[in-house]
Amino acid sequence: xxxLQESGPGLVKPSETLSLTCTVSGFSxxxxxxxxxxxxxxxxxxxxxIGYIYHSGSTNNNPSLKTRVIIxxxxxxxxxxxxxxxxxxxxxxxxYCARQSSSSRHKSLDYWGQGTLVTVSS
Amino acid sequence: xxxxxxxxxxxxxxxxxVTISCSGSSxxxxxxxxxxxxxxxxxxxxxxxxxxxxxxxGVSDRxxxxxxxxxxxxxxxGLQSEDEADYYCxxxxxxLNGVIFGGGTKLTVL
Numbered sequence: 128x129x130x131l132q133e134s135g136p137g138l139v140k141p142s143e144t145l146s147l148t149c150t151v152s153g154f155s156x157x158x159x160x161x162x163x164x165x166x167x168x169x170x171x172x173x174x175x176x177i178g179y180i181y182h183s184g185s186t187n188n189n190p191s192l193k194t195r196v197i198i199x200x201x202x203x204x205x206x207x208x209x210x211x212x213x214x215x216x217x218x219x220x221x222x223y224c225a226r227q228s229s230s231s232r233h234k235s236l237d238y239w240g241q242g243t244l245v246t247v248s249s
Numbered sequence: 250x251x252x253x254x255x256x257x258x259x260x261x262x263x264x265x266x267v268t269i270s271c272s273g274s275s276x277x278x279x280x281x282x283x284x285x286x287x288x289x290x291x292x293x294x295x296x297x298x299x300x301x302x303x304x305x306x307g308v309s310d311r312x313x314x315x316x317x318x319x320x321x322x323x324x325x326x327g328l329q330s331e332d333e334a335d336y337y338c339x340x341x342x343x344x345l346n347g348v349i350f351g352g353g354t355k356l357t358v359l
Contacts, residue, residue, distance in 0.1 A: 232281075233284060233300035233303075236348065
């Protein structure tokens with residue numbers, strides 16, 4: 128079955144770069160029918176969409192994060208990654224990766240990783 | 250700041266029925282399907298309803314969804330203690346060219 132698993136440092140210093148990887152099993156990230164998303168949730172808050180990457184490598188990010196976000200794809204490892212630079216305490220959150228159908232009209236996020244907590248602190 | 254508006258909390262007694270509303274605009278709910286996610290305490294969100302009113306395999310039929318215009322609703326009947334969770338509506342947004350979430354609704358089963 129499809130599984131997603133986030134990995135990366137749990138602690139990042141202010142002004143540095145947050146780097147996370149999502150490893151996908153049971154499905155190929157090269158499939159043309161899906162967006163691969165990053166979503167985060169600050170402590171006690173709601174869900175915030177960060178951005179996605181398509182199998183072609185094209186990406187789209189939430190304008191609220193401006194140009195701080197880079198999402199990339201590694202088809203050889205069946206992974207996709209998130210880099211968020213110039214982090215502040217406001218970037219402390221649980222970060223989720225999730226698969227989203229791109230061809231369906233509903234575009235639901237049907238599979239999610241378990242999430243990984245990233246704390247920004249010196 | 251969420252573009253989709255949900256009540257912060259709802260509560261109801263066991264075995265009763267509760268509804269959660271979700272209000273958006275023509276750039277999201279008015280033009281795209283609404284999906285609902287359930288987030289149990291300490292867990293990742295799980296797809297609960299997709300394409301406005303469809304249930305993924307394995308989801309109880311006590312859950313149902315509906316949509317009209319730029320608003321949607323999630324209904325849960327026969328409330329059980331295990332339904333206590335946060336519920337999020339979401340839809341594709343044309344302005345964002347990505348998914349937009351509601352602020353979430355915390356359901357308490359009294």
